[in-house]
Amino acid sequence: MTIYLSNEVSNLNSDLRTLTDALRQQHDVVKNEAGDWILLRHADIKAAALDDTRFSSQVSRFLQVPNGLDGHQHRLFREVIERHLSREALSPYLPVFKKIAAELMSSLPKNTALNAVSDIGAVFAVRAQCAWLGWPAALEPKLLQWMRDNHRATRSQNSTKMAQVAQDFDDIILSIIRPLRSSDDLAAADHLTSRLCREQVDGRLLSEAELVSILRNWTGGDLGSIALCVGVIVAFLLQHPQQIGSLSRASDTELEAVIDEILRIDDPFVSNRRVTTCPVTLGQHQLPSGARVQLNWTSANRDSAVFADNTFAPHAHAADNLVYGIGKHVCPGRLLATWQLRIATQALLACTSSITLAPDQSLQREQPPLGGYQNVPVILG
Numbered sequence: 001m002t003i004y005l006s007n008e009v010s011n012l013n014s015d016l017r018t019l020t021d022a023l024r025q026q027h028d029v030v031k032n033e034a035g036d037w038i039l040l041r042h043a044d045i046k047a048a049a050l051d052d053t054r055f056s057s058q059v060s061r062f063l064q065v066p067n068g069l070d071g072h073q074h075r076l077f078r079e080v081i082e083r084h085l086s087r088e089a090l091s092p093y094l095p096v097f098k099k100i101a102a103e104l105m106s107s108l109p110k111n112t113a114l115n116a117v118s119d120i121g122a123v124f125a126v127r128a129q130c131a132w133l134g135w136p137a138a139l140e141p142k143l144l145q146w147m148r149d150n151h152r153a154t155r156s157q158n159s160t161k162m163a164q165v166a167q168d169f170d171d172i173i174l175s176i177i178r179p180l181r182s183s184d185d186l187a188a189a190d191h192l193t194s195r196l197c198r199e200q201v202d203g204r205l206l207s208e209a210e211l212v213s214i215l216r217n218w219t220g221g222d223l224g225s226i227a228l229c230v231g232v233i234v235a236f237l238l239q240h241p242q243q244i245g246s247l248s249r250a251s252d253t254e255l256e257a258v259i260d261e262i263l264r265i266d267d268p269f270v271s272n273r274r275v276t277t278c279p280v281t282l283g284q285h286q287l288p289s290g291a292r293v294q295l296n297w298t299s300a301n302r303d304s305a306v307f308a309d310n311t312f313a314p315h316a317h318a319a320d321n322l323v324y325g326i327g328k329h330v331c332p333g334r335l336l337a338t339w340q341l342r343i344a345t346q347a348l349l350a351c352t353s354s355i356t357l358a359p360d361q362s363l364q365r366e367q368p369p370l371g372g373y374q375n376v377p378v379i380l381g
């Protein structure tokens with residue numbers, strides 16, 4: 001059966017979780033207005049993500065490294081990327097992220113309404129990513145403005161606006177890598193972006209287009225995800241003040257497990273795309289070859305067939321948690337994101353005696369197709 005999502009959205013008060021929870025009761029797959037098949041069930045989404053032969057990631061006419069690649073090409077670039085996202089490569093940045101988080105959280109005004117997504121999450125994400133990539137701190141206002149423009153464009157689903165913000169972001173990346181690549185000092189420079197510029201595949205340096213695509217993936221998508229995740233975590237703290245004490249005392253690994261579970265129940269990283277390479281049967285549906293498919297992680301992570309009534313159980317649910325995906329395209333930035341989110345949460349808890357809802361304001365959800373919150377208005381005590 002075909003369901004046109006836009007009608008359902010207007011009926012269900014614009015919360016992607018409510019919408020997909022309701023759809024999942026009756027359908028395993030729905031179709032949106034653009035003709036994309038949206039997979040809703042944990043089992044189907046997991047199976048599709050693990051089946052990279054019948055579900056290809058080559059979904060865009062634009063170069064997407066490594067997320068839009070399949071097979072051998074994907075493996076080649078994935079190896080390059082994983083070198084920079086391993087525990088060993090990331091460990092030296094832990095003190096840097098801690099310093100950034102502590103400085104930001106202690107500088108936040110008390111007794112003033114703040115939006116945890118834009119005033120805390122976005123600022124932390126930009127500062128932490130700039131420090132990690134070796135980008136100048138002076139870029140911060142430009143990146144924050146870009147994040148706002150990007151969200152506006154995504155909300156509008158207007159393809160011209162979306163193409164413009166994508167171009168704007170590429171221009172920011174080019175302003176960094178062009179001088180670097182043409183500089184005599186590239187061999188000596190020792191920050192992550194310069195190391196990436198020296199990387200090779202098949203015995204040749206990465207091209208400008210490949211570098212832009214990798215860096216776009218590491219920043220463009222990620223800054224927004226980290227900011228939205230911080231919003232979801234702060235909203236959880238707001239709604240569960242009795243947990244603040246135990247979370248402040250939790251070990252790093254305990255807190256990371258709790259954050260994974262918070263994000264499972266309200267996953268703001270909504271979906272990724274695939275295209276079928278042959279006819280595929282999904283339940284009672286026949287998807288033709290070339291069908292555009294969305295793996296809706298937000299829905300999968302709330303499926304009662306796996307998570308029963310969605311009680312909060314970090315350890316019991318860890319193995320089935322799909323916040324960072326599964327299969328060959330599983331998020332290579334998981335450790336980086338996990339550390340950044342845990343460090344930001346620890347610094348926030350250390351700097352505040354209370355987190356309360358700003359008077360006369362309420363939590364404001366993002367509009368589907370986006371997940372998470374647009375505004376988490378808080379007063380820090």
Ligand code: HEM
Nearest residue numbers: 066067218222225269272323324325329331332333336337
């Ligand atoms: C909370 C933050 C994040 C979430 C929830 C998240 C989630 C995901 C998910 C679900 C996928 C699977 C995509 C698919 O199957 O098509 C993915 C892929 C990816 N993520 Fe993340 N991610 C986050 C942060 C990051 C960070 C910090 C980086 C790196 C700096 C990163 C880099 C990537 C890349 C390069 C891919 C594509 C991998 C491939 O195609 O092989 N992510 N992410």
